[in-house]
Amino acid sequence: MFDLRDLYQQVIVDHNKSPRNFGKLADFNHEADGYNPLCGDKLHVYLKVNDAGVIEDVSFEGEGCAISVASASLMTDALKGKTMQESEDMFGHFQHMATSELDEAPDEEVLGKLTVLAGVREFPSRIKCATLCWHTLLAAVKDRPEPAKTE
Ligand code: ZN
Numbered sequence: 296m297f298d299l300r301d302l303y304q305q306v307i308v309d310h311n312k313s314p315r316n317f318g319k320l321a322d323f324n325h326e327a328d329g330y331n332p333l334c335g336d337k338l339h340v341y342l343k344v345n346d347a348g349v350i351e352d353v354s355f356e357g358e359g360c361a362i363s364v365a366s367a368s369l370m371t372d373a374l375k376g377k378t379m380q381e382s383e384d385m386f387g388h389f390q391h392m393a394t395s396e397l398d399e400a401p402d403e404e405v406l407g408k409l410t411v412l413a414g415v416r417e418f419p420s421r422i423k424c425a426t427l428c429w430h431t432l433l434a435a436v437k438d439r440p441e442p443a444k445t446e
Contacts, residue, residue, distance in 0.1 A: 306365070306369075308365075311368075314355075314364050314368040317354065317355065317368070320342075322352070323342055323352070323354075324342070324343055325342040325436055326340060326341050326342065327340055327438070327443055329431030330427075330442045330443070331363065331423050333423055333445065334424050336359030338357035338363065338428055338431050339356045340355045340431045342435045347378075348378050348379050349377070350375060350379070351376075355367045355368075355431075362412070362421050362424040363427050366412055367428035369411070370409070370429060373407060373408065385406065386429045388402050388405045389409055389426070393413075393416055393422045394416060395416060397417065431443045
């Protein structure tokens with residue numbers, strides 16, 4: 296059975312209730328839509344990247360389950376001030392954490408607060424909820440016109 300208590304830790308509940316960086320940026324140069332058809336999560340990511348490739352600001356809008364919203368909130372917090380290269384590295388670590396064995400400790404040094412989402416690996420159907428914001432971020436960077444999908 297799907298046990299919400301294991302997954303909905305305090306940080307996730309908090310980020311879902313009051314998502315950080317929620318709303319359209321006044322000044323952005325990249326954006327993309329993301330959609331997770333399995334769950335119905337929809338996100339839109341706004342991104343302001345400067346000439347040096349550093350993320351100056353990032354925000355999101357959308358509707359979805361607690362995991363998708365909390366993950367986007369945590370991601371946008373974590374990415375400010377990071378280079379695009381660092382962000383892609385972080386996504387690699389995040390994806391690894393979300394699909395790794397339960398007894399493997401997540402890389403806290405790279406992921407920081409994002410490790411609270413390690414619990415999704417117990418619930419394969421939820422992994423896409425947690426990674427949707429990252430797929431959307433990469434679509435925004437590449438200015439893809441079609442929505443990013445988790446499928
Ligand atoms: Zn979801």
